[in-house]
Each structure stands twice: as structure tokens, then as C-alpha cells.
Amino acid sequence: MLKEDTLKYLYDNTKNYEKGKENEVFTAQHISKVFNVKRNTISHYINKMIEDNEVIKVNTRPVYFFHKKAFEEKFFKVSKNIFSSLDELFYNDEELEDRKEIFDKLIGSKGSLKQAVEQIKTSIFYPTNGLPIMLSGPTGVGKSYTASLIHKYSIQCGVLPEDAPFIAFNCAQYYNNPELLSSNLFGYIKGAFTGADKNQGGMLEAADGGILFLDEVHRLNSEGQEKLFTFMDQGVVRRMGETEGWHKVKVRLIFATTESLSENFLDTFLRRVPITVSIPGLDERDDDEKNQFVYNFLINESKTFNKDILISQRAAQLLALHKYKGNIGELQNTIKYICAAAYSKNVNSDRVQIKLKDLPEKLIKEAVNNTSYKIKHEKDILITPESELDDLYINEKTSLQNIKNTYKQIFDLYKSYIRIKNKEQFENDVFLEINSLIDKLIFEKNKYNENVMLQFITSSLHDVINYVEYSYNIRFNGNSIYIIAYFLYAKGYDVIKWNSDTEKIRNQLYNYILANNREECDLVSKLSKLISSKMDVNLSKDDEIFLSLYLKSLSIKKNSNAIKAVILAHGYATASSISSVVNRMLERNVFEPFDMPIDISMSEIVEKLIEYIEENDVSNGLVILVDMGSLKDIYLNIKDYINVPIAIVNNVSTQMALFVGDLLNKNIYLEELIEKLKASNVTQYKIIYPEISKEKAIITSCITGIGTAKQLQALLEKSIPKELGIHILVNEYERLKTNGTKEALFQLYDVLAILGTTNPEVEQVEYISLEDLISGRGEDKLYKIFDGIADEDTIRIINNNIIRNFSLKSVVGSVTILDTNKILENIEICLNNLEVIMGKRLPNNKKVALYVHISCLVERLIRNAPIKKYRNLDEFVQCQKDMINNIKKAFSVIEEIYNVKINMEEIGYIYDILTSPMGDSEEF
Numbered sequence: 007m008l009k010e011d012t013l014k015y016l017y018d019n020t021k022n023y024e025k026g027k028e029n030e031v032f033t034a035q036h037i038s039k040v041f042n043v044k045r046n047t048i049s050h051y052i053n054k055m056i057e058d059n060e061v062i063k064v065n066t067r068p069v070y071f072f073h074k075k076a077f078e079e080k081f082f083k084v085s086k087n088i089f090s091s092l093d094e095l096f097y098n099d100e101e102l103e104d105r106k107e108i109f110d111k112l113i114g115s116k117g118s119l120k121q122a123v124e125q126i127k128t129s130i131f132y133p134t135n136g137l138p139i140m141l142s143g144p145t146g147v148g149k150s151y152t153a154s155l156i157h158k159y160s161i162q163c164g165v166l167p168e169d170a171p172f173i174a175f176n177c178a179q180y181y182n183n184p185e186l187l188s189s190n191l192f193g194y195i196k197g198a199f200t201g202a203d204k205n206q207g208g209m210l211e212a213a214d215g216g217i218l219f220l221d222e223v224h225r226l227n228s229e230g231q232e233k234l235f236t237f238m239d240q241g242v243v244r245r246m247g248e249t250e251g252w253h254k255v256k257v258r259l260i261f262a263t264t265e266s267l268s269e270n271f272l273d274t275f276l277r278r279v280p281i282t283v284s285i286p287g288l289d290e291r292d293d294d295e296k297n298q299f300v301y302n303f304l305i306n307e308s309k310t311f312n313k314d315i316l317i318s319q320r321a322a323q324l325l326a327l328h329k330y331k332g333n334i335g336e337l338q339n340t341i342k343y344i345c346a347a348a349y350s351k352n353v354n355s356d357r358v359q360i361k362l363k364d365l366p367e368k369l370i371k372e373a374v375n376n377t378s379y380k381i382k383h384e385k386d387i388l389i390t391p392e393s394e395l396d397d398l399y400i401n402e403k404t405s406l407q408n409i410k411n412t413y414k415q416i417f418d419l420y421k422s423y424i425r426i427k428n429k430e431q432f433e434n435d436v437f438l439e440i441n442s443l444i445d446k447l448i449f450e451k452n453k454y455n456e457n458v459m460l461q462f463i464t465s466s467l468h469d470v471i472n473y474v475e476y477s478y479n480i481r482f483n484g485n486s487i488y489i490i491a492y493f494l495y496a497k498g499y500d501v502i503k504w505n506s507d508t509e510k511i512r513n514q515l516y517n518y519i520l521a522n523n524r525e526e527c528d529l530v531s532k533l534s535k536l537i538s539s540k541m542d543v544n545l546s547k548d549d550e551i552f553l554s555l556y557l558k559s560l561s562i563k564k565n566s567n568a569i570k571a572v573i574l575a576h577g578y579a580t581a582s583s584i585s586s587v588v589n590r591m592l593e594r595n596v597f598e599p600f601d602m603p604i605d606i607s608m609s610e611i612v613e614k615l616i617e618y619i620e621e622n623d624v625s626n627g628l629v630i631l632v633d634m635g636s637l638k639d640i641y642l643n644i645k646d647y648i649n650v651p652i653a654i655v656n657n658v659s660t661q662m663a664l665f666v667g668d669l670l671n672k673n674i675y676l677e678e679l680i681e682k683l684k685a686s687n688v689t690q691y692k693i694i695y696p697e698i699s700k701e702k703a704i705i706t707s708c709i710t711g712i713g714t715a716k717q718l719q720a721l722l723e724k725s726i727p728k729e730l731g732i733h734i735l736v737n738e739y740e741r742l743k744t745n746g747t748k749e750a751l752f753q754l755y756d757v758l759a760i761l762g763t764t765n766p767e768v769e770q771v772e773y774i775s776l777e778d779l780i781s782g783r784g785e786d787k788l789y790k791i792f793d794g795i796a797d798e799d800t801i802r803i804i805n806n807n808i809i810r811n812f813s814l815k816s817v818v819g820s821v822t823i824l825d826t827n828k829i830l831e832n833i834e835i836c837l838n839n840l841e842v843i844m845g846k847r848l849p850n851n852k853k854v855a856l857y858v859h860i861s862c863l864v865e866r867l868i869r870n871a872p873i874k875k876y877r878n879l880d881e882f883v884q885c886q887k888d889m890i891n892n893i894k895k896a897f898s899v900i901e902e903i904y905n906v907k908i909n910m911e912e913i914g915y916i917y918d919i920l921t922s923p924m925g926d927s928e929e930f
Contacts, residue, residue, distance in 0.1 A: 012051055017073040034049050062089070142285065146335030156260060160217070175209050177222045231275040304322075313356065316358070316388055318386050405492075409443065412440070416439055419432060419439070420432065463494050530545075575601065581601045581633075612644055615640070653680055700755050703735050704760075705742070725811050739764060763776050776812075788808070822862060859915070873912055
């Protein structure tokens with residue numbers, strides 16, 4: 007079976023693995039090719055192996071996987087299964103803790119330089135000799151200092167030996183003398199030029215076994231850059247004047263420049279420098295980091311003079327506020343000058359005193375009334391030679407530390423719960439802790455708005471949440487996407503470690519949540535798998551506990567039939583913020599937010615509203631709160647899409663939303679709600695009543711749920727020209743079967759037909775089976791449906807599109823991630839088995855339905871998300887024992903190949919397809 011084969015493959019390759027010789031054989035992409043399956047399938051099995059403590063995951067790029075037992079047999083025991091890097095895998099925890107101290111010295115390593123530090127580590131740990139790296143940034147930002155830290159870090163990590171040289175060379179010194187530059191870099195032989203009286207190695211040879219740092223590298227002319235090519239490609243140099251032979255050297259290269267890369271370097275040179283690290287100027291740093299620089303340099307001066315420094319708070323503030331053309335270097339020199347001048351005025355004093363009057367005049371001129379800095383001392387600040395940065399400046403705790411503190415507080419609250427057994431009190435206290443953390447994450451979010459990784463996580467999470475909402479008919483709180491995105495970004499790949507006592511409490515709490523928050527746990531499990539697949543982020547047990555409790559605090563419920571309400575507001579997250587506050591206070595998800603850019607058009611706003619109306623049950627009415635805009639325009643654009651009353655209210659505020667939400671909780675009529683709103687708020691409003699005219703639509707449906715119907719919708723949308731204006735809508739089979747034309751969609755639309763795998767038997771509505779479309783027998787029905795709507799040529803185009811898009815292979819390929827050919831072959835074997843067991847032939851229409859259904863079934867089981875509800879299950883099990891056994895026997899092939907177990911509910915739906923009347927002449 008695939009799982010066992012994959013595990014054996016990893017075991018064999020891990021046994022032959024040599025440190026520093028990682029390659030694609032350890033990646034999911036390569037393994038999927040070996041077994042001729044999709045990458046997603048392999049990723050699913052490997053993630054399960056990680057959970058089962060069988061596989062080690064290393065979050066490099068690409069991600070590597072090792073067989074845990076084989077790795078431990080070859081190297082050493084490991085304490086966990088997921089590592090952020092190969093470096094972390096091969097060093098114990100104490101060594102890792104020591105190594106953190108090197109880059110912690112770099113102010114901004116957890117802030118503005120976080121990405122830079124990650125890039126630097128990528129360069130350092132790349133086998134076998136690292137990658138050349140370019141440090142780019144204006145003068146004085148600390149490029150040379152960063153290069154020196156790279157050298158120290160490389161030694162501390164064991165990448166370089168302790169005696170590894172660090173040679174710094176400033177190319178600007180030889181800008182006008184290319185030959186002298188070459189001789190210094192590459193060396194020369196006796197007689198190579200006038201004055202060359204002996205053989206001399208260059209900087210590259212001097213740096214052998216270590217690092218060569220070339221500062222101001224843009225000063226290298228084209229010839230100088232080209233001379234580096236051979237070394238960068240082959241690791242060999244030839245001295246000036248040599249005509250044969252090479253000198254083999256092993257040197258890591260760090261370059262630094264203040265200039266534009268594209269304008270000052272050859273493309274061929276830049277291609278050989280794969281990592282460019284941008285170091286921001288001082289003005290690009292946030293206030294926290296600017297203040298840290300000021301205090302750090304003052305500490306250094308205190309050590310230099312071996313005296314205390316007493317500086318006024320206002321003077322320290324102005325030092326941080328000034329715009330320094332020379333960046334960090336100029337700030338450092340300014341502080342040196344100020345301290346030296348203050349010292350010289352009173353050499354015999356036991357301390358150096360700095361007041362506002364001691365600052366350069368240009369700093370005082372730029373003074374502004376900004377006293378928001380978080381300093382422990384209200385007046386003068388005392389700095390001693392023994393001072394540490396954290397003693398002077400209250401820096402904001404990192405987001406990760408905030409998360410860890412919240413986890414610890416939740417664990418402590420659970421310990422109290424164990425004693426007092428007050429569940430309501432426990433959950434209320436936990437929710438307060440969660441909301442406190444959320445406020446911190448949202449408060450800090452402005453720092454990260456432009457971060458590409460955060461944008462990727464937010465965008466990906468939108469897709470995940472939309473899928474979960476649609477698939478499981480639930481609605482998240484408006485701000486949930488942003489909150490979870492910031493949480494995932496702040497958490498990153500870091501694994502929080504606890505002592506044994508805390509870990510024991512954590513595990514007890516996890517079991518408590520499994521028992522008491524089952525729905526939230528299931529939801530987090532679904533989210534976890536999707537997040538792992540889409541974002542390559544694995545949630546720990548701590549994270550699952552937090553998210554389960556967070557979802558519990560939102561009181562996420564199945565969509566009800568109450569009056570729906572939305573908030574339309576301009577801004578990045580204005581509507582989300584209002585809805586989040588109000589929903590939290592009302593303890594129910596009343597409002598759905600629509601955040602809109604300032605420049606959004608009315609047509610885009612209306613499109614969002616119509617999409618919401620189509621996807622939600624608004625049969626009891628809809629309230630729309632808007633921040634600004636024309637009620638008339640909204641009314642005119644949506645009036646044709648509704649068949650229920652809709653109230654639009656202008657000038658939304660948090661207070662108004664809270665008032666409206668409270669009324670909605672009381673289930674009052676729409677007209678009464680507006681009357682009460684008029685009495686307490688000065689606002690504009692309009693109630694829209696539906697008009698008789700309806701747009702045309704086709705419904706897709708599937709007996710086993712919305713997921714397959716959604717894919718059929720997409721195929722049908724590709725087949726029917728948009729200019730016909732026909733909506734393709736999805737609805738549940740059971741609702742169509744039960745409600746018929748009373749279903750809300752029939753009130754809103756003129757439904758032309760229903761497409762699906764089983765006929766819901768809605769009176770006066772044409773039904774087209776999926777089998778008819780795939781076989782081509784549905785052509786007559788198509789002409790009947792579109793007669794009078796489209797001309798004959800257009801109908802012919804639609805028919806041709808459907809023939810192309812609705813082949814069996816296309817349909818199955820669209821509804822599952824599995825290898826289409828393989829799954830069809832395996833299902834065919836099962837259906838043949840079933841025909842032999844039953845002694846009957848399966849009609850074609852039922853075969854088609856089963857091909858599609860079983861494809862989705864296998865994917866559900868692989869994702870560990872089977873259907874768990876089936877009407878009258880006990881009666882079915884009691885009355886259909888023979889049929890159940892026959893289905894089990896026939897489909898055991900699927901279970902064996904994909905290492906899954908078909909549960910009784912899923913067997914029930916297979917039975918329904920086999921026994922339901924589908925219009926075929928032969929009953930099964």
C-alpha cells in the first residue's frame with residue numbers, strides 16, 4: 007500500500023543519507039513522481055506519519071523528510087519531529103540557545119531585520135560552502151557590523167572552525183587603480199609588475215577557510231567583476247602574472263553596496279549572488295528600534311568613560327527623532343560627540359550629565375511634542391557601564407512571547423478549573439485571555455501590513471475559510487481571517503517548549519477540549535489540514551487548543567434562518583472591526599462584514615452584495631448597514647435580485663450596529679426594527695420590497711453534499727456564455743427534495759433546470775442527469791431549456807462546450823485532487839466486483855454517478871473528513887445487512903489501495919445511488 011511503500015522509501019534513503027548532501031529524493035515532489043501520484047496525496051500521508059512519530063520534517067526550501075527511526079539509528083535521538091532548519095536538527099537545544107545570542111545583538115533581528123536574518127541563515131547553512139550574499143543599504147546602516155556577526159555566527163554554529171579568518175576589503179580604496187585592486191584580491195607573482203619582488207597571495211587566499219567581506223563592491227569595474235567569476239564558479243584563483251596552474255581556495259563571500267544593483271553590476275555577476283539582503287536606513291526603522299540604538303550607544307559610551315551617564319528623557323527623545331543622513335553611523339558619532347563634550351565640561355565629576363542644551367543645535371530645531379516613548383524613568387535616565395538594554399528601554403514583547411504568555415495563562419486557568427470545577431468561570435476567563443492576545447496582535451498589525459509573507463497567509467486563509475464556510479455551512483466572525491492570519495504569522499515555525507509539569511497540564515486541557523468542545527475541535531482539525539496543505543504551516547497541540555477555544559469564544563453556529571445583517575464600510579478592516587466588536591458583545595455572529603477600498607466602484611459593492619444574497623438564506627429578510635454612499639444607487643442595483651424585504655441604513659457606527667444587533671436577537675419584524683431605529687438614531691434608511699421580475703438560473707445538486715455540486719457549477723459556468731446572464735447556483739439535494747419550489751432559490755430566480763447525480767423530483771422543473779451530459783444524451787433537453795433564450799448557434803456552442811467540459815475524466819479531475827486515471831481504474835475494478843457479486847449489470851447512469859461519487863469519497867477519507875450523518879442509520883444497518891456486506895466486499899480494493907476505511911454512513915450513500923430510480927430502464 008502507498009503509505010507503507012512511502013515509509014519504506016524514506017527508510018532506505020535516510021539510511022544512505024549523508025549530512026550536507028541533501029537532495030530532491032527527500033522531497034514530497036520527488037516522492038510523488040516515484041509512486042506516480044499527486045503531490046497532495048503524498049503530503050497527506052507524510053503529515054500523518056509525522057503525527058504518528060514516524061517521520062521527521064525539516065522546514066527548509068524545499069521541505070525535507072527523513073525516516074525518524076533510520077535517522078536516529080544513523081545519527082542520534084531527536085526530541086521532536088518538526089525542525090525549522092537542518093541546523094536546528096543537527097544541534098542540541100542548548101547549542102541552539104547559545105547561537106541565538108549572536109543575532110539577538112542585531113537591533114531589529116525580531117523586527118525590521120527579521121527577514122534579513124532568515125536570508126543570512128539561508129546563506130550560511132547552504133551546503134557545502136554557503137551562498138554568496140549581497141548586503142544592500144545606504145551608508146551607515148551597519149553592513150560591516152552585520153558581516154562581522156555572520157562570521158561569528160558561522161563559527162558558533164560549527165559551520166566554520168574557530169580560527170576561520172575574516173578578511174574585510176574596501177574596494178573603494180583602489181577605485182582608480184584596477185591592477186592594484188586585482189593584485190590585492192588575487193595576489194601576484196614575482197615580476198608581474200614594477201615592485202613585485204616576490205610571490206604574494208591575495209585576499210582570497212588569505213581568507214581561505216573563512217570569509218572575505220568586500221565592502222563598496224560597486225567600485226569594482228566590469229573587468230574586476232568578471233575576474234571573480236572563475237572563483238565563484240569553481241573555487242580557484244590565478245595570481246596576477248601567472249599563465250598556468252590554479253590555487254584552490256575555499257572562501258565564503260559577503261558583498262556590500264550602497265548603490266543600485268541593476269545600474270552598477272553585470273547581470274552575469276548578480277546571477278552568481280543569489281541572496282540580496284536589504285538593510286533599512288534608520289528612518290525606515292520603527293520608534294522601538296530607534297530608541298534601542300540610542301540607549302545601546304549610550305551604554306557603550308558609559309563603558310568607554312567608565313562613568314555613569316545621566317541623560318534627560320527629552321534629550322534622549324530628540325536623539326531618536328532626528329533624521330540622520332549618515333544613518334546609524336551618524337547617530338553613533340553624534341552620541342560620541344555629545345558625551346565627549348559633556349565630559350570635557352566637568353572632567354572631575356563622577357558622572358557625565360547630558361541635558362537638552364548639550365545637544366547640537368540642529369537636533370533642537372527639529373524638536374516635536376512627542377512624549378510617547380515607553381521609558382521606565384519619568385525624569386532623567388541613569389546609564390551605568392553595567393547597564394543592559396532591557397534595563398533602560400521597555401521594548402514591546404515579541405508577538406511570539408505574547409502568544410507563549412497567553413498559552414501559559416490558559417494552562418494556569420485550567421489548573422484552577424481542576425480544583426473548583428466551575429466550567430463557566432473557566433471559559434469566561436479563558437475568553438478574556440484570548441481577546442487580550444487578539445487585541446495585541448491587531449494592535450501590532452500595522453507594523454506588518456506590507457509584509458509579503460503576511461499577505462500570502464491572509465490571502466491563503468481567505469480561501470481556506472471560504473472553503474470551510476461553504477462546505478460545512480457555517481459562518482465565521484468577520485475579523486477571524488485577519489486574526490488567525492496574524493496569529494499564524496506571529497507564531498511562524500517556532501515550537502514552544504514546556505517543562506514536564508506544564509506539558510502534563512497542557513495534555514489534560516487538550517483532552518478536556520476534545521470532550522467538551524467537539525465541534526470546535528473538528529473544525530480546527532479541518533482548518534489544520536487545509537492550512538498545512540495550502541501554507542505549509544503545521545499547527546502544534548498548543549495552537550489547536552488555542553484555536554479551539556478561540557472558535558468557542560466566537561460561538562460559531564450553523565447558519566440560521568433569522569434576519570441576516572451585513573455591514574458595508576470603507577477602509578482596510580473598518581467593517582470587520584465594527585462587526586467583531588458587536589458580535590463579541592452580543593455573543594453571536596449577527597453581522598457579516600464587507601471591507602471595501604476607498605476607490606471601490608458601486609458596481610463592485612453591488613456584486614459583493616448579490617454574491618452574499620445568492621449564497622445565504624435571506625428568506626426572512628436582510629439588513630444592510632453602510633458607512634456612506636447613495637442608498638438609491640444600492641437600491642436600484644440590487645432590487646432585481648431579491649424576493650424578500652431588505653432594509654438599507656446609512657451612517658453606520660459601532661453604537662448603531664450594537665442597537666440593530668440587539669433588535670435582531672429579539673427576532674422582531676424588519677419594519678418594527680426600522681421604526682425603533684428611527685426613534686433612537688438620526689439616520690437615512692430605505693426598505694426595498696421585491697419585484698416580480700426574476701433572473702434565470704440553473705441549479706446544480708448532488709445527493710452527497712455541496713462539494714461535488716460546487717465543482718459541477720464551475721464546469722457549467724465554463725460551458726454557458728456569460729452574456730446569456732444565466733446564474734449557476736448550488737443547492738443541497740435534501741432541501742430540493744423536501745422543499746421543492748418552496749425553496750428560497752425558486753422565489754428569487756426563474757429556475758430553468760436542475761443538474762445533478764440524482765433527481766430531486768422538483769415539480770415543473772427540468773432535470774438533467776450528469777450521466778446524460780457525459781454520454782451526450784442530454785442534447786434534446788438542452789435545446790428545450792435554452793429555446794427562446796439563445797439562438798440555435800449559441801445553443802450549439804453550449805452543447806459543444808458541455809461535450810468538452812463534461813467528459814468523465816474532466817468531471818472526476820475537477821472534483822478531486824487524486825490522480826484521475828488511477829482513481830477511475832480502481833473504481834472500475836470495484837464496480838466490476840459488485841456486478842459479479844450481485845449477478846446483475848449496473849446501468850450506465852449509475853456507473854457514472856458512482857465514478858464521481860467514489861472519487862469524492864476517497865478524497866474525503868484520505869483527508870479524514872468522511873460523511874458522518876445518514877438518515878435512519880440504525881434501520882439501514884439492520885435491514886440491509888446483505889447489501890452492506892456486498893458493498894464492503896466490492897469496495898475493499900479502494901480501502902486497500904488508499905489505506906482508508908469506508909464508514910457505514912458512506913456505505914449508505916453508495917446504497918442510495920445503487921437503489922435510487924434514475925430514469926434508466928433497468929433497475930439494479
